[in-house]
Amino acid sequence: MQVRFDEIPAEGREFEIKDTSWFPAEEIQPIGPVQARIFLERRGEDRVFLQGALVGQVRLICDRCLEEFDCRLDQEFRIDLELADQGAALLDAEAEHACQGSEMDVMFLTEPLIGLGGILAQQVFLSLPAKRLCSEDCQGLCPHCGANRNIVRCDCHEAAKNSPFAILKKLQH
Ligand SMILES: [Zn+2]
Ligand SMILES: [Zn+2]
Structure with a gap:
């Protein structure tokens, strides 16, 4: 599921991803279908704006009692994808700048190619709670x-x- 920058029209393009081959299943088990939608919009030569949503359910292991429990995924995300081809030094400087008070995530790409699967897998991890508990009072x-x-x-x-x-x-x- 790779999308090249030049495959994205000016009016944007929506992707509905039904297969779950991208899912990080070694660490987390999905329960039932996972719905993923991604909308890509070209913002100039070297920028693409990504908007997405992810809904599904995963099976996790409780940190306290080690029993399995189901956790609902419901994640919406916006990422500014920028092509960075001017060397690592600039990349670092920009990354630092981007972290300051920016509400939107910025992701730098080394080539004009967007790996939708990798982005979705990352969002699964981001949507999981830091402390995985089967219930608050486990x-x-x-x-x-x-x-x-x-x-x-x-x-x-x-x-x-x-x-x-x-x-x-x-x-x-
Ligand atoms: Zn005991
Ligand atoms: Zn528990």
Whole structure:
């Protein structure tokens, strides 16, 4: 799914991406269909404005209890794609400048070719929560016996309070 700058007409061009071959599936499992739309608009010789939306559902693993849970993806994004062919030094300077108070993401390309799949995969990661929890009040795993405290109530906490050797005793039984 590569689009060359010269394939984009002045009035813009919309892409509806139905296959999910671009999905970063090794790390994240999509559940059901993923809908992706990208609109590209030419803004001069070396600039393309990209607007997109991504809707779907993924299966994640909870950071606390390690159980799987489903998380909805609903991401809208705008990226200013700029062709940078004047050397790395300028690229760095511009990148720094772009970070200051700019609301729109700027992405520099080394050739006039847009990889839609890579952009979508990146947006999947950006839309995921930094802390992946099955629920806000997930109780997590017991650090002593490993029980999922959302499901079972182990007595480790009580035992540990009574004696530091209580767990050892329990294991010897
Ligand atoms: Zn959890
Ligand atoms: Zn326990």
